[in-house]
Amino acid sequence: MEIRSLQTPGSLNSLKQESVRMKAASFQGGLALPVPDKFESQAITTLPAPDRVLLPLLHHPEQAYELQVKKGALIKQGQPVGEGVSSLVLAPISGKVEEINKNFKLPGGALTTAIRIAASDEEFPDEAPPAVPDSGTLQKILGTGLSELSESPVPLFEKLRSIRSKRVRTLIINCLDEFFIQGRSAALASQHTPDLLAGIDLLVQYSGAESAVITVYAESAQALQSLQESGTKCHILPVKAKHPQHAEKLLVTAVTGREYDVDLTPEDLGVSVISAETAYWVSRAVNRREAALDKLLTVAGGSLKEPRNCFVRIGTPLQEVLTHLGQDIADGDKVILGGPLSGQAVSDPDTPVTQQTHLVFIQKKTDLHVFSQDAVCFKCGLCVQICPMRLMPFLISGFSEGGLYDLAEKNSLFTCIECGCCAYVCPVNIPMVQWIQLGKSAIRAQRS
Ligand code: SF4
Ligand code: SF4
Known part of the structure; x- marks a missing residue:
């Protein structure tokens, strides 16, 4: 499949035309959630390393x-x-x-x-080898231990190999967060622009791609301005803020203007999606030999007036992050990894930050959305209309709820991206995402 004029650096006019088209097009289904005024104003902070x-x-x-x-x-x-x-x-x-x-x-x-x-004060017997070896770029990337920091992480080394072997022509740099309140990637683009752009250049060079498109929410004014003023040769593509625009398949459809079968990958279409944070860490690894020991995450909700974006040392217990930010968890509040529509509530305060922790959301007891375990679907069809993956959410959720996992799978259970749109609109509050997650876990457990 061909990508339109985005494959070669175009004139400013053609870029503007692309932006206008994107604002109009987006994708079918999904939720137009409110976009906050202060989208990315908070400076990214770095939390101290834990004991x-x-x-x-x-x-x-x-x-x-x-x-x-x-x-x-x-x-x-x-x-x-x-x-x-x-x-x-x-x-x-x-x-x-x-x-x-x-x-x-x-x-x-x-x-x-x-x-x-x-942490220990004891003397270390030997000098351990440096984290990032002083050798070729790909070896340095391997030495960082870095995975592509998306929802479905794969080792970056493997991803670059796959991009090369499939002769991908365009990298899509994903500067969109799951929830607009985060502004995490936009803050990275506006506050760490040189590192981000240097990382994108390295990724283009070592993947063998010809160009890169940086996708940013049209409302991220500071990020767009910083990128445009940098003089980068990458295309900068503002896109409409609509949930779940950040998801890989929907982003590729929006950028290329084409829908594609679920058994194809973006690489089959000549594009590949890499997160902005991955590009940032590649620059630090290759240019400064610094391993990716921190994770950029957003803490939002609870008593925080505005979301906080911070670099947190990987492995830090969530409780320590929340305490540092002055965030108390009262009885009945929920700590959710991921957003309120589709994240997973955690009960253990020792749960560590990992490479997959992008958002920690505190849902106050008073704001809890109550799902009903006993609700019965009355086939209104709202969930079908809103599903961006064109699935039958009531069907796969119902099969999973009833333990009919093979039927759920036959109805594209694993195509569901767990965006939460279906449960959000369901008038009888059926916890569809939870049933779908249960179905996937049960099948994975049977197979392992
Ligand atoms: S079925 Fe999955 S992809 Fe479709 S709306 Fe529900 S959670 Fe989103
Ligand atoms: S929105 Fe709820 S009630 Fe309506 S079809 Fe979907 S599951 Fe059934």
Whole structure:
């Protein structure tokens, strides 16, 4: 499939025409949620490293890591503690391996091994090798342990190989967050513009692509201004703020103007989506030999007047992040990883920040949306109309609820991107996303 004029740097006029078309087009379905006035005004802060970190050795259902350390070992910051085929888990702090838990439960329910490291003043016996080797760029990227920091992370090394082998011509840099209140990626684009653009240049160079398109919400005025004033050769494409525009498939459809089958990947269309945060870390790894030990996340909701964007050391317990930001959790409040429409509530305050933590949302007891476990679907069809993936949400949710997982799968259970639009509009408050997540987990558990 061809992408229209976006493949080669166009004139300002053609870019403006693209922007106008995007604002009109977007995608079918989805929610036009209110966009806040103060979209990205908060400066990104860096939280202090904690005394203890917890590192699960599983970043994705198909991406487990082999344990590389033993209990009691002294390890240096940046040293690999878990190793996958083409990715690493690095120690975010120096210290002693205090505990290895072989049955750590992730918020989604999957079990994995987790390493707890406690900061230590003890002398380190040997100089550990530097986190990012002083060799070729791809080796440096491998040395960062970096995954593509999207909803479905894959090792970046693998992603670049796939982009090269499929002769992808255009990289789509995703500067859109799941929820507009975040402004996390837009803040990165406006406050760390040189690092972001340097990372995009490196990704274009090492993926063999010809160009890059940076997609930004049209309402992100500061990000758009910073990018435009930088003189970058990348296309800057403002897009309409509509949930879930950030999702890979919908973003590719919006940029290329084409819908495509679920069994195709963006790479089959000659494009590939990479998050803005990934590009930022690539620049730091290659140009400064700094490993990605922090995660950029947003904390929003609760008593916070405005969302806070901060770099947090990977492995930091959520409770420590919330305490640092002065955020108390009262009885009955919910801490949700991900947004209020589709995130997962966590009950354990020790749950650590990982490469997949993009948003921590505190839902006050008084704001809780109550779903009904006993509600019966009366086939109004609203969920079908709103579903951006053109699914039959009531059907797959109903099959999952009834334990008929094979039927749910036959009706494209795994095509669901868990955006939450269907549950948001359901007049009888059926918790469709929870049923869908349950169905997916049950099938994955049967297969593993
Ligand atoms: S079925 Fe999935 S993709 Fe469709 S609206 Fe519901 S959560 Fe979103
Ligand atoms: S919106 Fe709710 S009631 Fe209407 S069809 Fe969907 S599940 Fe049924």
